[in-house]
Amino acid sequence: MADLLSTGIAGLRTYKKALTTVSNNITNVDTEGYHRQRIEIGQNAPSKQAGIYFGNGSMVLGNQRMYDRFVESSLRTNTSQLEQQESMYKYAQRLENLMADERLSVTGKIGRFFAAVQEVSISPASTAVRDILLTEAQTTAAGFRLLGNQFSALEQSTWGDMEDKVAQINGLSKQLASINSTLFKQSDIKNQPHDILDQRDVLLNSLSKLVNITVSEKPSGAFDVHIGNTETGDKLVSGKEAIDLGMQKDSKQPERVAFVLSPYANPKTTNFVTSGSLAGINGFRQHSLQVARDEVDVIAQVFVNEVNKIQHQGVDMTGQFGKDLLSLDNVYSVKPAINKGSATIAVSVTSAAVARQASYEVSYQELDKRWSITNEATGKKAFGNHELTLDGLKVNIQGQAVGGDRFFISPSLRPTEAMTVMIDDLNLIATGSPLTVSKKVANTSSAEIKLTEFKVPSQNVPAKSIDSVLYNNPSEVSATTIMASNKLAFVIPANSQDTELFYRSKYSGEPVELQIFTRNGRHLSGTSLTAEAQAALLTKGNGFSEQVSYVDSYLDQTGDAGYLDTGFSKIYSVTDVESYNFSSLESGDTASLRLNARTTPVPQHSDSVKASQSTNDKEVYDFSAVEKGGAVSVSVGGIATSANYTEDAGVTINFVSSVSVNGDTLSATVNGTTYTTTLLDSATATQTGNNTHALSAEEVVKALGRQIVAAERGINASFANESGALHLQGDVDDIVTISSTDDATSGVTTTASAKAALAFTAAATDGDVLSTKVNTTSYQVTLLSTATNTQLAANTHATTADEAIKALGRQIVAAEAGITGSSSLNAQQLTLQGATADIATVTNVGSTISGTARVGVITKSAEGLESTLTALKINLEDQLSSINLHGVDNIVIDQNKIILNGKDNKVDIDSGASINIAEKTYTQTFSTDLEATLGLLKAQVDGDAHVTSSSISEGQLTLNGIAAGDDVNAQAFVFKNSTLQATAASVTGDSSADPVEVASEVFDFSGLALGGSAKLTLNSTDYSQAFHTDITTTLNALAQKISINQVLNDSPTLTTVTGSNGLLTLTGLSDGTQITATAQLTTRVELTETAASVTGKSSTTSMNRPDPRHFLGLSGGLNEDLLVFVTGSGGAKISGQWDKSPLIDHREAWRQDITVKFNSDGSQFELIDTETDTSLAHVNYNAEKGITYNGWSAELSSDPAGNDVFYIKGNHDLTGDNRNILKMAALQNDSTIFGGRGDFGEVYTSTVGKLGSVLVQTDIAREAQQTLVDQATEARDSVSGVSLDEEAANLLRFQQAYQASAQVVKIANTLFDSILSIR
Secondary structure, eight states: OHHHHHHHHHHHHHHHHHHHHHHHHHHTTTOTTOOOEEEEEEEOOOEEETTEEEOOOEEEEEEEEOOOHHHHHHHHHHHHHHHHHHHHHHHHHHHHHHHHOTTTOSHHHHHHHHHHHHHHHHSTTOHHHHHHHHHHHHHHHHHHHHHHHHHHHHHHHHHHHHHHHHHHHHHHHHHHHHHHHHHTTOSSGGGSOHHHHHHHHHHHHHHHHHSOEEEEEOTTSOEEEEESSSTTSOEEEETTEEOOEEEEEOSSSTTSEEEEESTTSSOEEEOOOOSSHHHHHHHHIIIIIHHHHHHHHHHHHHHHHHHHHHHHHSBOTTSSBOOOSEEETTSEEEEEOSOSSOOEEEEEEOTTOOOOSOOEEEEEETTTTEEEEEETTTOOEEEESSEEEETTEEEEEESOOOTTOEEEEEEOSOHHHHEEEOOOOGGGSOOBOSEEEEEOTTOSSOOOEEEEEEOOOOOOOOTTBHHHHSOBBOOGGGOEEEEOSSSOOEEEOTTOEEEEEEEEESSTTOOEEEEEEETTOBEEESOOOOHHHHHHHSOGGGTOOTTOOOBOTTTTOOGGGSGGGOOEEEEEEEOOOOEEEOTTOOTTOEEEEEEEEEEEOOOOOEEEOOEEEEOSSEEEEEOTTOOTTOEEEEEETTEEEEEEOOSOOOEEEEOSSOOOSTTOEEEEEETTEEEEEEEOTTOOHHHHHTTSEESSHHHHHHHHHHHHHHHSTTEEEEEETTTTEEEEEESOOOEEEEEEEEGGGTTEEEEOOEEEEEEOOOOOSTTOEEEEEETTEEEEEEEOTTOOHHHHHTTSEESSHHHHHHHHHHHHHHHSTTEEEEEETTTTEEEEEESOSOEEEEEETTEEEEOOOOBSEEEOOOOTHHHHHHHHHHHHHHHHGGGGGGGEEEEEEETTEEEEEEOSSOOOOOSOEEEEETTEEEEEOOOSSHHHHHHHHHHHHTTSTTOSEEEEETTEEEEEOOOTTOOBSOSEEEOOOSSSSSOEEEEEOOOOOOOOOOOSSEEEOTTOOTTOEEEEEETTEEEEEEOBSBHHHHHHHHHHHHHHHHHHTTOTTOSEEEEETTEEEEESOOTTOOEEEEEEOOOEEEEEEEEEEEESSSOOOEEEOOOOEEEEEEOSOOSSOEEEEEEESSEEEEEEEEEOSOSSOGGGGGGSOEEEEEOTTSSEEEEEETTTTEEEEEEEOOTTTOEEETTEEEEESSOOOTTOEEEEEEOOOOTTOOHHHHHHHGGGGOOGGGTTSOOHHHHHHHHHHHHHHHHHHHHHHHHHHHHHHHHHHHHHHHHHSOOHHHHHHHHHHHHHHHHHHHHHHHHHHHHHHHHHHHO
16 A cells, blocks of 8 residues: 555656656747756666565656757857858948949049040140149049048958957856856766756857857866867867967068967967858958958059159150159058168069068178068068069168168058159149150151150169179279189179279289170270170170170270260279399399389278287287278288188188098098198108198198198188187188098098088978989979878978978988988078088079088188188288297287287397388498487488488387478388387278368369369268369369259359369359368379399399289269170289269160161161260161160161161150150050059959959858758757747646646545545
8 A cells, every 4th residue: 555655656756847847948948048858757666575576656867958969069160150151241241332332432533533634645735734633643642542541441340340259259268167167066967057058058159159169078068168170279268267369460461360379378379260250350351351452552553653654754844854743652661670781771662563561571691792572471582682572562772781681671551541642843744755756868768766665774783783792992902803704793883983993913924804895795995805705705694685796996995986985994004012032142242123113193091000008018909990891910020911801701620530640631622622631750842842741730731721722712721720620711612521531540531421501492382392402313392282191201292381391301311321301490491411422402492592511520610800800810820930929929819809919038129220212221220229229210311302300209210301202112110119029900991181171162183193082062062073084084073963963953052163174163152152172182102114133143033023903994974784804814803983873863864865877778777876976786677676775665667778867866845745644644544554454444343343253152151051050050959949849748748647646646545544444
């Protein structure tokens, strides 16, 4: 009976809970995120009676939450993708509406601008139509700026929206981390409260709308949230920790956004944000907004550049060439690094450029003497000297750079936002053409000539420009050595002014000569060429024009006979050193020497370096002021050494093992030739003289160095005693092998490991190839994003730029025995090390880098002045070692100073003092002390007619009254009493004489000569002119500079400037004009009519007279490049000076009057300068190519006849000339400027059309994604959703079960009552 009652009660309890669960489902049918719950019912444990089991009713096993993690994940994924499409569609619709708005569209404004241009072409003299054109230009510029501002507003709107989304993501992440804290209290999800789990899933679904996520769930129901579509994505929620998400604009590509985790702690960029509304907005910014802005920016850039290009080609009503009509100001900003040089850069946008809003770095490489520009986003590079072009940007560079100088270019304004009008004067619209054309009346053909094109003559500094090869310093210590060859030495760029070249043969007895040409083959200086020499030199590879023709009629001619009435003057050559050998004198012989010297004005550039500290036992010389191109020298006791200041430190060779016993050898292969020296203590004088053997280990290294220096021109060597190292400095192109053998180790040859660092430009796109050649074998890797596993395993292909470098290294290491490799990805560099003989060529993406295998233990010494002073110290110590260092105890380098420390014992003058005045020599042997010696010498020279007085002070004898031209060696003589024997030091640089100020209107420069310069300052403006050819030519050039500047500035203070007979006259100066005139004069001594003889017993003497130094000068300049070659044998030491600043607008070259004269059969024409009758070029006539010169092009209407003549002249009648403005009007319908894509209106319309296409595609994708979300929602609802029909049926079923259980209880009670009543 009790069993029946307990069974009924169990049923009541079970179905009461079932009814409660169903009721809860029904009441939460509309609750967001609610998951349907289902009661689980099971049997109670049965009981056994009399061996038989009887049931004990039911029980509730659990309340199951209907949840499918895979269905939920699918819904979140599809929701993220839908939200991405929704966001993209919303903003794309806004962008299309913006660009299609007639009020904002620029096509109508451009059309009205060109309509105004057309009106000006009809009436070019009308001020009314000119005014309308300027008004429409203002309207067009304002329209572009308005559209640009709308773009910026939309960009800011998307940025703000993204900031809101990121804030929401971070808020949801923190709530989810808090829920995890609750869930971690239970170990099994079955024990977790259902409402907490529902809240979890609601938050996850909300998060998936913002960003794509993957959830990794733990058994307890706690979870981690990853950004991305897999669990490998970066964590956004990790247990109880929420990780903040931040975003920042990409500094290299401002339109792009970088997403960063933990932005304020340990920032980490994440690339997993690929869907969700955040990714949708970001995608719109990159793929729609940026593309549209770039397209409109291109339209703005092309519009401005093409209009300005036509404007520049024309002449305005004032007779001047046109200036910019429009401008794109402040598009890029420039920030210099902490630079040491004086270089500056200017950034502009080139025509039809697709210049992106990216950041760039511009840097100068001293080793290559060139600049580079790098796109910091793509790694793409370009190189040049004074002009760089990359991605539609042009960078012009001025001033002197120092290695490592850098500039950073960053976007400031978009071109669309920056357009302005630059002209407000109606007369400055350039309607006319700068040239007119005509033909000779006597022509026999009917051909007419027509101008077809103008291009501004190139202002680019050509490759191998003079200022990249030579120092702008005439001093011989600044000379550059160039070997004689058939290759171009350097180029004197067009419009370089007042160029002077100084050269001397590098090797005595091997004469050289400078040959100077125009690109069209006009020979201006040098020696006439044979046909064979012409063929060797006048090649396209050397910079000559394609149809070069050799003409030597202007060779070494100046004035009226010169090229364009100018030319290079061979000013003079001088010999300044002679030596005579009297070593064969015998007893009774007599030696005689006759010297005659003349004083000639020439450039002199030297300053003495004064000792900053002077005691009886120390001399300190400060060289910190020395600059590039100079040299330093130190002499002790007549033993002198010098070193040119260079930033190239050279290489120091530390040999692998030292020689120690007879037979040990050292060897080095330099520039392809192997040199060997053997240690042999019984070596003969011939062997040591040839440096093939040496008597000691130290001398082995020195002898090897002497071999190299003797055979390899342009290389200097020094030896470090303390380290046994050999230092090579100079033209060392290749040091391939350095080895040593040691008989003490069984004659084994030890070869040091090679180490070469190969720098690559990063591969960027599929198909880019990195390659190198090692030990004659070539290796290469191709970038291919779809490379197969087989290709990747073979290291022949790679999917990323970094992996390409690694794969190349793996190929080499696998194939080359003894070579190891490493890669530095940040530097895009591959380092190879091992016993390799040659690492010859490195090629990457179209450029070649020459690499050199540095085999042996080779180190690069300190750069710059420290290296120079070290070489000076080493060589001086070596030279002085055999004579006990001439009183020098040691030589120290300290902070750019050389310190000579003397020994304890004093060394006084023992040879006396001598002075030569006007071929008369006064000599005084040392007597008692220095003061007494100089007193006796003073007494002798005081009686000389050339000396008015003399004085002695601190060991210095000074002579007064020496006149210019007196044959003396010097005016002041120093005989210093010190423990150091006759120490001295010098540094080369620039020095100028004291200025001479005059206040009259006529300035006397008659004393000016070669090497000097005339300078005049007029109202704070400086004018200077170096001496050229003669004084009259020099002053005329100076007068021209003053006149041009005064006319250009419309100055009323001066009417005429003339130069004649050494006098410069200024006429028409107003009161108060401030003038200063300066003559810089220098002199040098040239030996002339020298002779030496010996009388006596069959004695002879020999004379050594070095090759002379030659001087060439070009007064003024030419508007074309000049090509310079070194011919002869050996090499030339060349220095020079020039003014790089052009005096005139480059376009003035168009105004040169040209006569075009055809030959007798009309197959060839000659271009002749009409004014000077100078032959400029001979060209074979080609009707398709027409006639081209100095940037203009012309064509003939029909074939010319023999001897036809045509004229191209500067235009001086501008009234009614509309030829240039017609070309501007033609721009409106010119589709070629956009590469055939259409004209301005068509390109803009095409851009709007592309946006419409994107909008349609996005809408289609959005609708398709909505279908997927609906399907995923339906799948989720089928598992977790509440069905009222199903719940109503369950409610009825559970109600009936409950009622039945109650009836069981009732029956049990009745039975109990019956039993109790029986008693």
